[in-house]
Amino acid sequence: xxxxxxxxxxxxxxxxxxxxxxxxxxxxxxxxxxxxxxxxxxxxxxxxxxxxxxxxxxxxxxxxxxxxxxxxxxxxxxxxxxxxxxxxxxxxxxxxxxxxxxxxxxxxxxxxxxxxxxxxxxxxxxxxxxxxxxxxxxxxxxxxxxxxxxxxx
Numbered sequence: 764x765x766x767x768x769x770x771x772x773x774x775x776x777x778x779x780x781x782x783x784x785x786x787x788x789x790x791x792x793x794x795x796x797x798x799x800x801x802x803x804x805x806x807x808x809x810x811x812x813x814x815x816x817x818x819x820x821x822x823x824x825x826x827x828x829x830x831x832x833x834x835x836x837x838x839x840x841x842x843x844x845x846x847x848x849x850x851x852x853x854x855x856x857x858x859x860x861x862x863x864x865x866x867x868x869x870x871x872x873x874x875x876x877x878x879x880x881x882x883x884x885x886x887x888x889x890x891x892x893x894x895x896x897x898x899x900x901x902x903x904x905x906x907x908x909x910x911x912x913x914x915x916x
Contacts, residue, residue: 773851778906780841784854785902788834788895795892798874802881802888814882818889825894834901 775783799818803811840856855863873884 822893
């Protein structure tokens with residue numbers, strides 16, 4: 764049975780883990796930013812600008828004090844993995860998956876089950892989405908700086 768499970772495990776190189784992590788962080792960031800944009804669009808540019816600016820400042824705070832550090836830790840953790848190849852899902856630490864599930868549930872709850880007006884919710888979504896997207900650039904920079912070898916391609 765272990766042999767069958769081992770054969771079914773999606774195994775990739777470390778460079779693909781960096782790329783997968785960056786892609787996931789970018790995709791979630793873009794998704795959150797697009798939701799926020801959709802909520803601010805009906806306001807018009809003048810009324811939406813203060814919400815967007817506060818969200819942008821929050822994004823920089825998330826980048827500086829949270830997500831950038833997590834991305835750096837993930838890059839280091841991936842580099843510390845024994846061997847050249849490992850499970851595709853190791854792009855994120857296993858203990859982070861419950862936190863991700865909680866954040867998804869929190870986002871759904873905030874969007875659908877709270878009376879918070881969408882423009883105010885957009886501030887949080889811009890903050891988190893922008894912080895995630897900007898932090899995803901660390902993964903791409905790590906790849907760009909020569910971490911991909913011919914055997915990774």
